[in-house]
Structure formats: C-alpha cells, structure tokens
Amino acid sequence: MDVAFLRGGFVPLADANISIRTHSFLYGTGVFEGIKAYWSPTAELLYIFRAEDHYLRLLNSCKILRLTCPQSLEQMIQLSVEILQRNQIRTDTYLRPIVYKADCRIGPILTVPDTQDDFCLFAEPMGAYLAKGAEGLHLGVSSWRRLDDNMIPARAKVNGAYVNTALAKTDAHLMGFDDALVLTADGHIAEGSAMNFMMVRNGTLITPSVTENILEGITRDTILTLAAQELGLSIEKRAVDRTEVYIADEILLCGTAAEVSSVTQVDYHPIGDGKPGPITRSLSSLFDKLIHGHLPQYQHWLTPVTPGQ
Ligand SMILES: Cc1ncc(COP(=O)(O)O)c(C=O)c1O
Structure with missing residues (x-):
C-alpha cells in the first residue's frame, strides 16, 4: 500500500x-x-x-x-x-x-x-520531466515576469509562488513551446519555469546570479561544480540580457525534475547550430554518472537506500 x-x-x-x-x-x-x-x-x-x-x-x-x-x-x-x-x-x-x-x-x-x-x-x-534527446527544447520568453524578492521571494520555495510558474509554463505550452524563459521585472533572464538557466558564450559558462530572483538551485550548484572541477570551464554569475540568449553558443536548463536539458531554440532563434552543444552534452553525461553513483568523488552527495522488501 x-x-x-x-x-x-x-x-x-x-x-x-x-x-x-x-x-x-x-x-x-x-x-x-x-x-x-x-x-x-x-x-x-x-x-x-x-x-x-x-x-x-x-x-x-x-x-x-x-x-x-x-x-x-x-x-x-x-x-x-x-x-x-x-x-x-x-x-x-x-x-x-x-x-x-x-x-x-x-x-x-x-x-x-x-x-x-x-x-x-x-x-x-518520476522519469524524465522534460523531453530531452537529439532535438533539444524550444523555449519562448514569457510575458509573465518572475516574482521579485520583495513580493514573494524566489529564494524560498513557497507553494503560493508556483502560481507564477503555472502561468508561465501553461502559456508556453499553449503557444507550442516546451517551456518558458522568465524575465525579472527589469528584463534580465531569471530562469525557466522551474529550472535554472545557463548559457555558453565563447567557452564560458554563464548563469544569472542569486540576486536575479532565481531559486538557488541545487542542480545549478552541482552543474557549476562539475563545469569547474571536471571540465575546467570558466564561470560567470551575472545579469543576463535577453538578446545574449539569442546569440549564445549553447543553452541548458537544469533542475531536480529537468536534470540537464539542452535548449536548441528560443523565440524561434536557433541556438548555436540548433543542436545540443558539446559542453551541454558533457555536463549532462557527467550529471547522469554522478546521480547513479559512478563518480566516487561526489559520493558524499548521495544517500544510499536499500530498497524495502
Ligand atoms: C523556480 C525553480 N527554479 C529552479 C529550480 C531548480 O532547483 P533544484 O535544482 O534545486 O531543483 C526549481 C526546482 O526544481 C524551481 O522550482
């Protein structure tokens, strides 16, 4: 039962x-x-x-x-x-x-x-939450803005705040997108509907900083660690303009449900060559190994559970 x-x-x-x-x-x-x-x-x-x-x-x-x-x-x-x-x-x-x-x-x-x-x-x-695979996700910038820290803080995972998520995600689906990119009140990228945003420009991994009305994602932290430790990438945490997204080499969304998902279109702009990029694929594969216990250096992040009989 x-x-x-x-x-x-x-x-x-x-x-x-x-x-x-x-x-x-x-x-x-x-x-x-x-x-x-x-x-x-x-x-x-x-x-x-x-x-x-x-x-x-x-x-x-x-x-x-x-x-x-x-x-x-x-x-x-x-x-x-x-x-x-x-x-x-x-x-x-x-x-x-x-x-x-x-x-x-x-x-x-x-x-x-x-x-x-x-x-x-x-x-x-729960299996895969977002469709992954060869095609990658197609996103649309949402007309709904992300809640501000002085309205309902995005840093806290407040039940009532997910009305904001539900509106953005539903509109994205009704318009034929896989998910939404949600902007802060001042027009910078905050995150996806319920996943953190990262992009690659000229080999640097860039993600909105924690003061951009994002949830301080645990997958975000994991991916930033893997990027620095395992791939030696340089990382920037800063405000991200909307048009930077259109000209990014790669984009990914990450979160507990979304894991690492490649984004290949935003507002019908192909990202890079329109296919999942090499850095996203490497990070996705490292993440997959980590969560299944195949990276001993990150074993401390896993709580092993013997299944009940
Ligand atoms: C609004 C929002 N942003 C980002 C994330 C990703 O955070 P985490 O990686 O901790 O699941 C979530 C949760 O899944 C979320 O609800």
Whole structure:
C-alpha cells in the first residue's frame, strides 16, 4: 500500500488529507522541496541526491516564511529513506516534503499565538520531466515576469509562488513551446519555469546570479561544480540580457525534475547550430554518472537506500 507522512506519522496515502479550511490551502502558506531518488540497477540501491542540501534549503524557506519545522534535518533525511523503503520503491522517484501552516482559520497573518505548522512527505515515481534527446527544447520568453524578492521571494520555495510558474509554463505550452524563459521585472533572464538557466558564450559558462530572483538551485550548484572541477570551464554569475540568449553558443536548463536539458531554440532563434552543444552534452553525461553513483568523488552527495522488501 502507498504510504505518506503527515501529522507526525506514516499513514496510507488515501488517508493523508487536510481540511479545506487549512491556512496553507487558503493562502499558499507552505514551503516545499522536490528531491529525486535514483534507482541504480547495478548496485540494487536507491540514491537520494543531495538530501541534506534540499532539507537545509527547506529550513531556510521556513525561516523566510516564519514557519516552524517540527522535524530536524536528520529526522527529515531519515523519513525520506523510510518512505522509499515502506513503499518498496525500485525506480527513479520524486520526493515532495512540505512544511505548511496547518491551522484552520481565516486571516493571512503568519504569527498568531498557538499557530501550528506541520511537515508532510510523499513519494511518486518520476522519469524524465522534460523531453530531452537529439532535438533539444524550444523555449519562448514569457510575458509573465518572475516574482521579485520583495513580493514573494524566489529564494524560498513557497507553494503560493508556483502560481507564477503555472502561468508561465501553461502559456508556453499553449503557444507550442516546451517551456518558458522568465524575465525579472527589469528584463534580465531569471530562469525557466522551474529550472535554472545557463548559457555558453565563447567557452564560458554563464548563469544569472542569486540576486536575479532565481531559486538557488541545487542542480545549478552541482552543474557549476562539475563545469569547474571536471571540465575546467570558466564561470560567470551575472545579469543576463535577453538578446545574449539569442546569440549564445549553447543553452541548458537544469533542475531536480529537468536534470540537464539542452535548449536548441528560443523565440524561434536557433541556438548555436540548433543542436545540443558539446559542453551541454558533457555536463549532462557527467550529471547522469554522478546521480547513479559512478563518480566516487561526489559520493558524499548521495544517500544510499536499500530498497524495502
Ligand atoms: C523556480 C525553480 N527554479 C529552479 C529550480 C531548480 O532547483 P533544484 O535544482 O534545486 O531543483 C526549481 C526546482 O526544481 C524551481 O522550482
């Protein structure tokens, strides 16, 4: 039977429900993470990718939203291991932990006396989220702008903020694109709908800095590390103009769900020669090796999980 974690215990997924009066349902006042566990058929193990870093980011999101997480960092990592085992998972799987304002009440204020914050977690099999392969992704610059740090901070993974993502992603799909490129209020590239943006120009890997209203992506950090350590690339973190994108040699999107995805068109401009470029292909292949436990120097980023029987 599928199990989830809610209100301090494991329950059947079908019983893991909240009231329609819950604050986080009424106002979007929850924070979450998306974590991937990869099945290694050779090792017969699951590897949770950068669990500690995801839960540290969750705790930072809690801090920004004035939420009190009822579980410690270590407990949340342990619960992630346990949910995979209890569900007897032997395939690539997405973990969704959420810390949410659990009070049933009207009124948006976060800090009333006796307010209750809960932690919940579910697991769901997930393969490739974005189409990859030879063709690469076609993106359109969205007419929706990215939320600003002084509106709903992109640095925190706030449930309610994903209305912004949903609007941008849906419009992109309705217009026939695979995904959106979302600009900051001042017109620089922020990120994809829910993935970080990188481009290659003249051999340098360039990505918007953390002050450009991006989520401080864990895959972004991983790719920047691989690019510097394994490929010796020079890296720039800075504001990126829209028209730089059109003349980039290569573009990639990266994120927990998207992994490393090559972008071959933006607003119908072919990127480079219109095919996935060599640096993107190298980074994608290194990332794939890393998450499946084939790069010993990065083993500390993987939490091995023996599957449940
Ligand atoms: C808005 C947004 N940007 C970027 C990312 C990528 O971050 P990470 O690599 O930590 O998953 C995500 C999450 O997947 C996201 O929701």
